Amino acid sequence: MARTGRPAGPANETATVVLTAALELLLVEGATALTAQRLHQATGVSRSTIYRHWPTPTDVLAALIDVAPSPPSPSSGDLAADLHAAVDVLCDRLRDKPVAAFLQALTTTAAHDPAAADLRRRYVEDLLEPFGTVLAQAEVPRGPADDVIAVVVSPLLVDALLLDRPAARARAHRAVDLCLAGLEGVSR
The missing domain is CATH 1.10.10 (Arc Repressor Mutant, subunit A)
Structure with a gap:
């Protein structure tokens, strides 16, 4: 009908x-x-x-x-190379005005609208997803994977959202390398 x-x-x-x-x-x-x-x-x-x-x-x-378009997750099979590629994609996205401005708008709106807080969380999770995918493909356990994501990504988000400066790509690459060195003892 x-x-x-x-x-x-x-x-x-x-x-x-x-x-x-x-x-x-x-x-x-x-x-x-x-x-x-x-x-x-x-x-x-x-x-x-x-x-x-x-x-x-x-x-x-x-x-x-x-x-919003989602860039594909890098997948070469090399954990270090894929995490470095994910860093580069995120740094580029944070540099480009729409992503950083959008995050700032979500943060501002979330201060008075709880629904926007859920949106902000969803949007940030979308930004983190490539890192989670790379670490899951490498069979890194969830706890250590979450730690790697936090250590690598948090400073980039602070740069973009709170300090209004470009994401520190080189620092994020060093963080990836330090995290991977720390993961060598973690069973996968």
Whole structure:
């Protein structure tokens, strides 16, 4: 039986227009610009359409996460080379404005919206996923793998989010090497 009425989601073209504008607003004006009124001004899409599909700025951020591309995890079979490649990909992503600005927007929004805190966690987990994949493929146990990820990635996120400076790629590569040296005694 055919249903009549409005479709469940926005038309692809409408979603593309709104989310493209949302990303541009986020990068230029910050997360506070992700209101239906501001998106309407930027796109010409009706406020009611925007409210229907993205009722809050957090909903806009969630939609942006859903359409964000994910780079593939490196997989050469060489644990050191793959972790170094994951560091390079993360440093490049943190250097590029959308990822760092997006993380800052999620952090700011999470201060007053618990749903944004969940989004921030999800987004950071997506950034960490390549490291987890590499370590799992090398059969590094979960505890030591989590330690490696924390030691390597945490300073990069601090650089990008709190210190507003480029991620220290060379330091992260040294951290990988130190962690791998420490893993030699861990049974896999």
